Amino acid sequence: MSHTAGVQTFADEVKAVPGGEHLELCYSCGTCVSKCMIQQKVEPDYNPRRLLRMVMEGMEEAAFTSPTTWLCSECDLCFSACPQEIHISQVIKAVKELAVRAGYTSPLTAVTVNEDLCSGCGICAMVCPYEAPSLYEKEVDGVLDRFSKVDPNKCMGCGTCVAACPLGAIARVGVSNAEITAQFPETPKDAPTMIVFTCDWSLREAEDVALLESYPEDEVNVIHIPCTGRIDPQHALMALDSGVKGVLVCGCKPGECHYKRGTDVASCKIGLLDTMLGQMNLPQKQIRFVQIGTQERGRIREEIDGMLNTLTQSMEAMA
Amino acid sequence: MVDAARQPKIDVRAFTEVEKVEGFVGNFKVTLREKAKYVRADRCNGCGACTLACPVEVPNYFEMSLAPRKAAYVPMSQSVPLIYSIDMENCIQCYKCVDACGALEAIDFSQEDKLVEEDIGAIVVATGFSHFDPSVMEEYGYARYPNVITAMEMERLNNSAGPTSGDLIRPSDHESPKTLAFINCVGSRDKRYNPYCSNFCCMYSIKNAVLLKQMNPDVDITIYYMDIRTPSKGYEEFYDRAREMGIHFSQGRPSLITENPETHNLYVHAEDIALGRVTEKEYDMVMLNQAAIPQPDQNHMSSVLNVAQSPGGWFMEYHPKLRPIDSPTDGIFFAGACLGPKDIPSSVAQGSAAAARASRILHSEEWDIEPTVAVVWPDRCSAETKGRACGLCVKACPYGAVKLEGDKAAEIITAKCHGCGGCVAECPEDAITQLHYTDAQILAQMRALLAEKPEEKILAFRCHWCSYGGADLAGTSHFEYTANERGMKVMCSARMDSDFIYEAFRLGAGGVLYSGCHPQDCHYITGQVVGAKRASRLKKTFDRMGMTEGRFRIEWISAAEGDKYARVLNEMQDVLDNIPPEELHEEIERLKPEMSKRLKNFPGVPGVEEAMVYSDKLVKAITSQLEAK
Numbered sequence: 001m002s003h004t005a006g007v008q009t010f011a012d013e014v015k016a017v018p019g020g021e022h023l024e025l026c027y028s029c030g031t032c033v034s035k036c037m038i039q040q041k042v043e044p045d046y047n048p049r050r051l052l053r054m055v056m057e058g059m060e061e062a063a064f065t066s067p068t069t070w071l072c073s074e075c076d077l078c079f080s081a082c083p084q085e086i087h088i089s090q091v092i093k094a095v096k097e098l099a100v101r102a103g104y105t106s107p108l109t110a111v112t113v114n115e116d117l118c119s120g121c122g123i124c125a126m127v128c129p130y131e132a133p134s135l136y137e138k139e140v141d142g143v144l145d146r147f148s149k150v151d152p153n154k155c156m157g158c159g160t161c162v163a164a165c166p167l168g169a170i171a172r173v174g175v176s177n178a179e180i181t182a183q184f185p186e187t188p189k190d191a192p193t194m195i196v197f198t199c200d201w202s203l204r205e206a207e208d209v210a211l212l213e214s215y216p217e218d219e220v221n222v223i224h225i226p227c228t229g230r231i232d233p234q235h236a237l238m239a240l241d242s243g244v245k246g247v248l249v250c251g252c253k254p255g256e257c258h259y260k261r262g263t264d265v266a267s268c269k270i271g272l273l274d275t276m277l278g279q280m281n282l283p284q285k286q287i288r289f290v291q292i293g294t295q296e297r298g299r300i301r302e303e304i305d306g307m308l309n310t311l312t313q314s315m316e317a318m319a
Numbered sequence: 320m321v322d323a324a325r326q327p328k329i330d331v332r333a334f335t336e337v338e339k340v341e342g343f344v345g346n347f348k349v350t351l352r353e354k355a356k357y358v359r360a361d362r363c364n365g366c367g368a369c370t371l372a373c374p375v376e377v378p379n380y381f382e383m384s385l386a387p388r389k390a391a392y393v394p395m396s397q398s399v400p401l402i403y404s405i406d407m408e409n410c411i412q413c414y415k416c417v418d419a420c421g422a423l424e425a426i427d428f429s430q431e432d433k434l435v436e437e438d439i440g441a442i443v444v445a446t447g448f449s450h451f452d453p454s455v456m457e458e459y460g461y462a463r464y465p466n467v468i469t470a471m472e473m474e475r476l477n478n479s480a481g482p483t484s485g486d487l488i489r490p491s492d493h494e495s496p497k498t499l500a501f502i503n504c505v506g507s508r509d510k511r512y513n514p515y516c517s518n519f520c521c522m523y524s525i526k527n528a529v530l531l532k533q534m535n536p537d538v539d540i541t542i543y544y545m546d547i548r549t550p551s552k553g554y555e556e557f558y559d560r561a562r563e564m565g566i567h568f569s570q571g572r573p574s575l576i577t578e579n580p581e582t583h584n585l586y587v588h589a590e591d592i593a594l595g596r597v598t599e600k601e602y603d604m605v606m607l608n609q610a611a612i613p614q615p616d617q618n619h620m621s622s623v624l625n626v627a628q629s630p631g632g633w634f635m636e637y638h639p640k641l642r643p644i645d646s647p648t649d650g651i652f653f654a655g656a657c658l659g660p661k662d663i664p665s666s667v668a669q670g671s672a673a674a675a676r677a678s679r680i681l682h683s684e685e686w687d688i689e690p691t692v693a694v695v696w697p698d699r700c701s702a703e704t705k706g707r708a709c710g711l712c713v714k715a716c717p718y719g720a721v722k723l724e725g726d727k728a729a730e731i732i733t734a735k736c737h738g739c740g741g742c743v744a745e746c747p748e749d750a751i752t753q754l755h756y757t758d759a760q761i762l763a764q765m766r767a768l769l770a771e772k773p774e775e776k777i778l779a780f781r782c783h784w785c786s787y788g789g790a791d792l793a794g795t796s797h798f799e800y801t802a803n804e805r806g807m808k809v810m811c812s813a814r815m816d817s818d819f820i821y822e823a824f825r826l827g828a829g830g831v832l833y834s835g836c837h838p839q840d841c842h843y844i845t846g847q848v849v850g851a852k853r854a855s856r857l858k859k860t861f862d863r864m865g866m867t868e869g870r871f872r873i874e875w876i877s878a879a880e881g882d883k884y885a886r887v888l889n890e891m892q893d894v895l896d897n898i899p900p901e902e903l904h905e906e907i908e909r910l911k912p913e914m915s916k917r918l919k920n921f922p923g924v925p926g927v928e929e930a931m932v933y934s935d936k937l938v939k940a941i942t943s944q945l946e947a948k
Contacts, residue, residue, distance in 0.1 A: 027508075027545065027546075028592065029545045029571065029572035030571035030574075030589065030590030030591075030592050031572045031573075032574070033571075033574075033597060034571065034573065034574040034575065034588045034589045034590040034597045035574035035588075039596070039597050040597050044596070047595055049590065050595065078574075081458060081574050081575075083504075083509035083511065083572065085510045085511060204577070205586075205599075294575060294577075295457075295458075295460065295575065295576075297577040297578060297579060297580065297586070298579065298580045
């Protein structure tokens with residue numbers, strides 16, 4: 001700890017990075033910690049309040065290696081809740097920037113780009129909420145060509161670019177197209193069966209997640225994805241093609257998306273898909289997108305039961 | 320209250336609003352609006368027969384709308400005076416109350432609001448506070464989840480005279496809650512709503528918890544807090560007692576409340592700071608301890624009384640430490656939470672103190688005021704000469720002491736003037752002067768101080784309350800500073816007229832210091848603000864003229880900052896030392912015409928010309944005397 005006047009402390013360095021300014025206002029109330037879902041869902045040692053404290057106490061090393069520095073996805077749930085109006089995600093981003101400058105790297109696995117497939121169209125750079133992908137030029141067989149590359153320290157692994165890439169050139173471990181489709185039920189029975197694509201964050205309550213899993217697997221098949229931004233409309237169509245009767249995509253309420261805007265991207269895609277089904281005279285309402293807010297405890301039950309009802313009714317009508 | 324009402328010398332005017340306050344200490348004229356009650360106070364005996372007869376039911380404000388009241392009502396059973404009134408907004412004019420009142424004939428539907436004017440010697444303002452509405456904080460779900468209630472609702476629910484006769488029940492199913500969470504600092508210590516600490520809520524939630532626990536030891540209560548503040552006598556012991564009784568205290572501000580849609584039970588999400596872990600606990604009922612906020616009509620009251628408001632909207636005291644219950648206007652005092660959130664003991668203490676302060680005025684035949692008051696030369700005021708008042712004096716006065724009506728010259732209400740001199744310096748027509756600090760007097764001092772080798776001198780303007788004290792402390796503390804400093808005292812930095820500064824440089828002063836209190840510390844509330852604005856304008860003008868940086872300096876120095884005073888003067892001396900003498904001489908001479916240009920009207924100020932001649936003679940006499948020796 002150093003309070004010597006005139007000496008640049010770690011806190012000063014963080015404050016000098018845009019976003020880090022209001023650091024000292026923190027009075028350690030813990031609102032950010034309980035608003036954030038990372039500690040509850042992923043990493044018990046995640047704690048923004050403690051990170052701010054480490055910065056103020058000059059604990060550089062501890063701050064740079066803290067999971068808080070690397071796991072914050074800037075969803076900003078804490079910013080709107082902070083009574084001191086500290087833009088916590090930007091303070092964390094400032095620490096992360098200093099950590100990267102000091103040679104530390106993100107522990108997260110970033111998406112990978114297959115350069116044999118990449119056409120350098122730049123859609124990934126447009127959809128990414130974190131400005132992780134960028135285009136660069138390289139000579140291949142004497143021809144100057146453009147490719148996408150992803151900054152592993154910026155990528156949070158939401159998979160929005162994976163779904164957006166028109167050539168399937170980007171992959172994210174665990175949620176490749178093959179890995180997702182492999183989870184489709186093999187022999188759908190002649191009953192109202194459905195697939196629920198749910199993002200890792202929209203169901204805040206453990207009891208809601210348990211409820212989702214409690215439906216019989218051959219009736220409600222749950223597929224976990226990091227973010228609904230990862231949903232490719234093709235997944236929904238392939239699911240219907242495989243024989244299930246309905247697809248429910250469950251994401252966060254706008255403004256509460258864990259990856260800033262994945263839920264908005266998905267909302268457009270699924271909305272468009274439903275309209276297209278209508279234009280092709282195919283039955284609508286088989287594919288639905290619901291956005292669940294942090295305070296909507298128990299809503300998932302209503303949504304699934306509602307959809308199962310609709311499916312039963314439409315099956316009866318068809319029969 | 321009943322005691323007060325019985326006191327023959329206390330006249331309680333309920334249901335009455337202050338419309339207008341004119342005059343000054345000892346001689347206020349207050350216009351009161353006595354609102355129509357539609358019940359004659361001289362006949363109503365408070366029997367309540369009208370209430371029983373009235374068929375209209377509306378939400379009862381006093382019961383936090385948890386119970387109804389009639390259109391013929393008293394606000395609460397302990398109302399003083401106990402006179403019923405008819406709520407005309409909701410009355411259906413069935414006249415059942417008139418029948419019920421019978422021979423008393425107290426109900427009078429023809430009553431109208433009455434304006435009364437009273438002669439008042441002193442005013443005590445005790446308008447209290449209001450409550451923050453937590454429904455704007457979506458995260459806590461107040462007004463959406465039935466079992467989330469506010470502290471005031473809790474107060475009514477566990478009051479034996481309340482709507483449930485003291486049974487605490489859940490609004491959703493009228494069951495008794497077994498587990499309760501209290502959340503402190505709802506809307507207070509929160510920059511999104513009210514940044515200040517609401518002062519009494521910590522003790523208040525502990526009190527509620529202790530009361531509930533005493534009535535039902537099985538009930539489980541958790542208080543979520545950021546810090547527990549128990550600064551008064553016996554408070555910490557009370558906090559200890561609450562913990563000994565088994566009330567849980569959990570440090571960590573909840574970020575979210577969710578509700579089980581079936582049971583209407585609530586889940587409070589918070590970080591347990593001691594554990595560093597997020598907890599999500601289930602409760603039957605949650606109480607929000609909402610912030611205290613200023614009354615909704617506090618702005619209106621502040622303009623009626625002509626008293627300032629602090630940031631946040633509360634009334635502003637004369638001085639936070641030395642005159643905590645006086646208003647800046649003599650004869651108006653504050654008591655209680657209208658000044659800021661305050662608990663009962665402090666409010667009572669302030670009430671007694673305000674009464675004592677007020678009675679000092681009522682018992683005096685005469686009232687001493689500052690001798691340095693401002694006086695207007697009406698024939699110079701632009702309202703008189705040009706038929707149009709500029710109003711700068713009104714803007715500069717922190718006390719509302721300047722009266723400006725129509726095309727009549729401005730007038731200073733002497734009893735309200737505190738003598739800062741802000742209006743004097745602001746007046747572009749030099750139509751106002753200040754007793755004992757006239758332009759002529761100050762000018763004479765300046766000319767004497769700058770009589771010899773002015774280019775070596777640093778003329779330091781200091782305000783009476785802060786920087787003069789700072790200079791004094793520098794002396795008594797034996798801090799060494801340049802011997803070329805020449806000090807001048809005025810009452811406030813607001814009095815430091817631009818003319819003085821121009822004149823100082825015209826006379827050839829090497830440097831000029833413009834010093835006063837720190838912002839917020841000004842003895843004359845906002846005098847420093849007026850002074851600071853003028854000083855920064857001057858600084859820009861001098862920069863444009865090409866004056867060397869540091870010759871004119873603005874510094875806010877408190878009476879405790881003797882070291883700062885010495886340092887600033889030494890730094891100014893360094894500036895002068897670093898300019899070669901011939902260059903300094905050239906600069907002074909170059910700027911003199913610029914200064915004279917801006918001083919065109921100065922000799923016209925009454926007394927100034929004579930002061931110039933007189934001081935020139937005096938200076939000459941003294942110098943020749945010195946030379947003769």
